[in-house]
Amino acid sequence: MENSKSSSQSSAPKIVVLRWxxxxxxxxxxTTHVALTARALCASGFILSDTLDIHIQGTLNKITxxxxxxxxxxxxxxxxxxxxxxxxxxxxxxxxxxxGENIQTSDILDRxxxxxxxxxxxxxxxxxxxxxYSSEVSDFNISIGNQPHSECSALAIFLDRYFEGKELxxxxxxxxxxxxxxxxxxxxxxxxNFS
Amino acid sequence: MENSKSSSQSSAPKIVVLRWxxxxxxxxxxTTHVALTARALCASGFILSDTLDIHIQGTLNKITxxxxxxxxxxxxxxxxxxxxxxxxxxxxxxxxxxxGENIQTSDILDRxxxxxxxxxxxxxxxxxxxxxYSSEVSDFNISIGNQPHSECSALAIFLDRYFEGKELxxxxxxxxxxxxxxxxxxxxxxxxNFS
Numbered sequence: 001m002e003n004s005k006s007s008s009q010s011s012a013p014k015i016v017v018l019r020w021x022x023x024x025x026x027x028x029x030x031t032t033h034v035a036l037t038a039r040a041l042c043a044s045g046f047i048l049s050d051t052l053d054i055h056i057q058g059t060l061n062k063i064t065x066x067x068x069x070x071x072x073x074x075x076x077x078x079x080x081x082x083x084x085x086x087x088x089x090x091x092x093x094x095x096x097x098x099x100g101e102n103i104q105t106s107d108i109l110d111r112x113x114x115x116x117x118x119x120x121x122x123x124x125x126x127x128x129x130x131x132x133y134s135s136e137v138s139d140f141n142i143s144i145g146n147q148p149h150s151e152c153s154a155l156a157i158f159l160d161r162y163f164e165g166k167e168l169x170x171x172x173x174x175x176x177x178x179x180x181x182x183x184x185x186x187x188x189x190x191x192x193n194f195s
Numbered sequence: 196m197e198n199s200k201s202s203s204q205s206s207a208p209k210i211v212v213l214r215w216x217x218x219x220x221x222x223x224x225x226t227t228h229v230a231l232t233a234r235a236l237c238a239s240g241f242i243l244s245d246t247l248d249i250h251i252q253g254t255l256n257k258i259t260x261x262x263x264x265x266x267x268x269x270x271x272x273x274x275x276x277x278x279x280x281x282x283x284x285x286x287x288x289x290x291x292x293x294x295g296e297n298i299q300t301s302d303i304l305d306r307x308x309x310x311x312x313x314x315x316x317x318x319x320x321x322x323x324x325x326x327x328y329s330s331e332v333s334d335f336n337i338s339i340g341n342q343p344h345s346e347c348s349a350l351a352i353f354l355d356r357y358f359e360g361k362e363l364x365x366x367x368x369x370x371x372x373x374x375x376x377x378x379x380x381x382x383x384x385x386x387x388n389f390s
Contacts, residue, residue, distance in 0.1 A: 030225065099374055147262055147367065149232045157363075181341050182295065
């Protein structure tokens, strides 16, 4: 796990997504989408807590190898250990939940950004333990609207707003392949040097 | 299907999501998340084209009955018929694809909004037919970044940016239950009158 840093440092805070409650098989595709969203929208890493899923690990590693960027994938660590270490290192824990303060109607995103700390973003796959809402675990409970929808969508909007859209323009280092955005058709550029 | 309207009308354009390529069983949870995202982020309706899935229909109808709002769900209609009728009625077709013009680095969202027309938003579940990229089908091909991630995330960011965030603050009419956003804990308010 990467260390959090104090607000005196000048580099931008990092975001790591912790997926809690993943059920192998049942959740494999949704959790893969959550992890790919985290990567594509410039989170630094993804922790699949309390369980292992080599399918998701394989997909993420393969995507990162081809499409570039630095993205770390960790699995099996207990969420309690991750949260404890994150907070010990000075990081902030944000719990994404439909019950939290609304990102649109409250100032919660400003308050999160003002901490200028690295964020551990907890994204549940099923009903989460009540303690996730308490100050023992989370510094903030944030909702992306208060309607039932999707943790994948909630994560995407959080990251898009947190990074103010810039994450969608960022090039990924050492990409072997990349898309050339086009009005019509599909174009993929290969950066592999065959010489 | 609702009719599109000319730009001379004053009401805001509507968005309907068309999900293409859904595979019953395999895609049921992801397509449900796509449909719930469409509803929660204020699209007007969802069309599951070319196939039937009563599980998704049941979930959406149940959610709308409890959580309110007007949201229509249609399934089984061929995508060709939907697109043809949409265009005949003056609506615009937008294809969400990782290969399209980037929402962040191009002016595509402005150009879409400037049409001031109702939008049919095509969201694929698997590799889409090549003609989706052509002017025979789509007026715009838009990408939410050019990295592989999730159609659910892509739809969420498109709607959030299109509606400029306001969709997350909008109350849903005739909701039987609603969440009271909170800093800590969970609160659901019931609007059912038992008298």
